[in-house]
Amino acid sequence: MQLVKKSADPLPTYFMKPPMTTPELISALADGQSNDAQFAAVLDACVHDDSALDCWNTYHLIGDFLRQPADLPVARAVHAEITFASKVSLLLAREPLATAAQALAAKAPAVALLPVVGMLHRRGPASNDGNFRWKLLAGVASLAAVSAIAWNTSGLQGTAWVPQLAQVFPSQIVVTSPQGPVVRDARLDELLAAHRQFGAASALQESSGFLRNATFESPRNASSGAER
Amino acid sequence: MSDALPPSAADKAADSDALLVQRTVAGDQKAFELLVIKYQRRIQRLIGRMVRDVDLVEDIAQETFIRAYRALAQFRGEAQFYTWLYRIAVNTAKKALMDLKRNPTVSENAYKSDDDDETSRVENELTSPETPEAVLASKEIANIINEAMQDLPEELREAITLREIEGLSYEEISEAMNCPIGTVRSRIFRAREAISAKVKPLLENQSGKRW
Numbered sequence: 001m002q003l004v005k006k007s008a009d010p011l012p013t014y015f016m017k018p019p020m021t022t023p024e025l026i027s028a029l030a031d032g033q034s035n036d037a038q039f040a041a042v043l044d045a046c047v048h049d050d051s052a053l054d055c056w057n058t059y060h061l062i063g064d065f066l067r068q069p070a071d072l073p074v075a076r077a078v079h080a081e082i083t084f085a086s087k088v089s090l091l092l093a094r095e096p097l098a099t100a101a102q103a104l105a106a107k108a109p110a111v112a113l114l115p116v117v118g119m120l121h122r123r124g125p126a127s128n129d130g131n132f133r134w135k136l137l138a139g140v141a142s143l144a145a146v147s148a149i150a151w152n153t154s155g156l157q158g159t160a161w162v163p164q165l166a167q168v169f170p171s172q173i174v175v176t177s178p179q180g181p182v183v184r185d186a187r188l189d190e191l192l193a194a195h196r197q198f199g200a201a202s203a204l205q206e207s208s209g210f211l212r213n214a215t216f217e218s219p220r221n222a223s224s225g226a227e228r
Numbered sequence: 229m230s231d232a233l234p235p236s237a238a239d240k241a242a243d244s245d246a247l248l249v250q251r252t253v254a255g256d257q258k259a260f261e262l263l264v265i266k267y268q269r270r271i272q273r274l275i276g277r278m279v280r281d282v283d284l285v286e287d288i289a290q291e292t293f294i295r296a297y298r299a300l301a302q303f304r305g306e307a308q309f310y311t312w313l314y315r316i317a318v319n320t321a322k323k324a325l326m327d328l329k330r331n332p333t334v335s336e337n338a339y340k341s342d343d344d345d346e347t348s349r350v351e352n353e354l355t356s357p358e359t360p361e362a363v364l365a366s367k368e369i370a371n372i373i374n375e376a377m378q379d380l381p382e383e384l385r386e387a388i389t390l391r392e393i394e395g396l397s398y399e400e401i402s403e404a405m406n407c408p409i410g411t412v413r414s415r416i417f418r419a420r421e422a423i424s425a426k427v428k429p430l431l432e433n434q435s436g437k438r439w
Contacts, residue, residue, distance in 0.1 A: 027417040030266075031391065032243040033398055039247050047258050057265045058424045058431070064269045065373050066392045084272075084286060085265045088293050092257050095297060 026055050030063075057085070245309040252300055260300070264293050267310060271317050278321045288324050292317040372430055376423040384422065387415035 020028070020038070022045045028034050029042050045052040245266075251259035272289045279285050296316050303312055377385055383405070390396045390404060401416075402409045 023421060024413075024417050027420055028413055029244050031398060031413075031416070033413060034244065034247075039244075039251075043251060043256065043259055043262075046262060053261070053265065055424070056262055058427060059420050060266050061269070061369075062373060062420060062423050062427065063392045065370055066377075066388075068370075084268050084289070085261060088264045088268075088290055089257075089261050091290060091294055092260065092297060095257075095294070 022049070022052055023055050026052060027059060030056070030059050053085075246305060249300060249303060249305070249309055252297070260293075260297055263309070267313060268293075270310070271313065274314065274317055275321050278318075279325065284324065284328075288321050289317070291324075292320045295320060368430060369427065372426050373423055376426040380419055380422055384415050384419040387412060388419035388423075391416050 022042070025034065025038050025042050025045070029039060034042065042052070046056065245263065248259045248263050252263070268289065271292055272285055275285045275288050275292070276282075279288060292313070296313050299316070303309070377388075380388070386405060387401060390401045391398075396404065398409050398412045401412045405412065407415075
């Protein structure tokens with residue numbers, strides 16, 4: 001609700017201006033007249049209400065028809081426009097969050113080792129990358145942490161307790177490596193796939209990208225050039 | 229670009245485009261969908277001037293928006309979003325045409341010649357791939373909108389004409405009509421709602437979809 005000054009009298013009266021409806025907000029946004037809150041409200045409405053998208057489409061359709069020169073034929077039947085945007089939306093839904101993933105992949109290459117107790121590293125390359133001693137120390141520390149957790153929980157479990165190597169979140173997978181259990185976040189696969197797909201895929205062709213699993217390589221394996 | 233807005237209103241329109249681009253880059257695909265809806269007609273019309281096959285026009289238009297989405301992180305905002313999208317559409321259409329020329333199994337009628345003169349342009353319109361139903365549907369929409377405009381109260385018709393056809397900003401319309409900007413916003417909205425009310429039943433009949 002907004003307070004609006006009703007008159008210029010010495011003792012002005014105010015009345016409460018009703019909030020803008022969604023179509024009003026959409027109309028304002030179409031003309032670049034929205035503030036941040038109004039813009040967010042429109043996007044939120046478009047997510048939850050198909051009529052908001054229809055409203056956005058209709059307002060722009062009206063403008064296009066009003067501006068269209070008389071001698072330029074419209075290429076498509078209007079009803080096809082409604083389905084065109086839906087088709088593009090379906091194609092976009094198959095795309096990874098392209099811009100965010102691309103920026104992330106450009107700045108922060110995939111981290112090969114994650115702590116065993118599920119924490120996702122979203123920062124840049126670790127300072128100890130490429131330094132085997134630090135990786136070994138991290139692996140030992142991780143194993144010690146797991147052991148401590150297992151020791152603490154062993155008294156709380158029944159006789160059929162099976163050691164839990166890691167607290168695994170739904171998006172994480174535990175893989176075994178010579179240096180110990182490694183928790184790999186499946187979301188990294190998505191980022192890697194996004195990074196690889198940008199160079200090869202198009203809407204008219206199948207993606208030719210492939211996934212390469214992040215692994216923990218020892219210097220012996222790395223120097224021999226062996227790939228996993 | 230014959231359907232570009234004059235500079236004053238284009239600045240404001242660019243603001244909303246910039247907001248939508250920012251939201252898309254932040255991970256909101258719905259924001260990009262709004263851009264698709266906004267520019268789909270212009271892009272398809274642009275591609276339709278280069279490519280004759282209607283189905284190919286739609287494919288190229290889809291490819292244009294997908295390419296734009298993928299490249300959005302590199303969009304610096306130095307040019308207007310539509311200018312940038314226009315270039316992607318032209319490049320995508322040219323690439324598709326080159327691919328078609330290399331494919332001997334595709335009919336030559338799928339693409340238009342780059343050096344169409346005035347005579348062949350008229351001939352192309354007569355033999356255009358738009359179905360009679362599509363042309364009729366477009367004419368019906370145009371007629372309904374024109375009739376709705378005539379039925380509007382004078383102040384609403386003037387406001388939406390200054391905005392959509394003359395391309396004035398809200399500030400300029402406010403000055404021209406000697407009324408507050410809030411009143412301008414309200415009049416334009418009410419004009420759009422009045423026209424929408426008459427257009428939507430026709431769109432519903434054409435699409436078979438309930439609004």
